[in-house]
Amino acid sequence: MKISFDLDDTLVCRQNNIPQEPNPIPFFLKPWFREPLRAGTCQLMTTLRKQSHEICIYTSSYRSPFYIRCWFWLYGITLGEVINQTVHNQHLQNSQRRDRPSKDPRLFGIHLHIDDSEGVKQEGKKLGFRVCQISPQDDCWVTRVFEEVQGLSDRF
Template sequence: MHREDNEKKMRVSFDLDEVLFVSPLTHKTEPELMFPFNKIFKERLRLGTPDLINGLQALGYEVWVYTSSFRSERYIRTLFRLYKVKFDGIINGNRHLREVQKDHKETLPQKLPNRYRISLHVDDETVICSWGREYGFNTYQLEAQDDDWKDKIIARAEEIRGKSEP
């Protein structure tokens, strides 16, 4: 039996906008989807997104989306399936409000990855990454175009996994 079979897999989550969905004017992107899908799904994926997600899963990680957008889970799953990517979990704005914010009187941060046992969250927003320090979750801030982004995220995930193993 493999080690992963009797242990919980480490989870890595990604924001969508400006992380996985980027503008071809400012970032290298995956090829546009074929007609008619390119008319339904107008978002463009950062170059290397399918390779990174599938690579993380091959290394034994669960890969999730954690976005504050209100795109439906079905929309997100369908778009990524067209790129041969299958997420292990999706948290959108609706799910976050229902399961995390719930009936809390104080407004909680728009993302709390540790509530879903996510070990590393990749985001572009400085405020989300600063909340990681305050609320106790690990982040990787992905900013502008970076040809080495996949290697850096895998290295960060491996560093966190290494610290959590006995």
């Protein structure tokens, strides 16, 4: 199954009370990779990859796909597709659609998208793509994603 994750307020939570992954980045690379990664991300993604799922990033930010790929690689995670706002805009333009959803995982063959945004959840309902909505405050977020993936796994 192809699974995508949002970054801001889903995997990157800057609020003080939210636990972060231990930072494995060597000191000489730290000036380039300053962002924290939410605790649980590595365990979740490593397990999903072992179960043969493809892990993608789908962000409305303009962080470059190369930066995102390197950043996750430093945490031991190999990403599949990386979609930022530029890639999203290009695909939307090519599809010549009239509606302009903020995200459309179907354009990239993604089966499940993980996001904090209520707006994206509503777009999913309207356009027919699956969104697992996760709040930054949810301590059990890893379990919730696993459960969602498990519930869909026999379908794909």
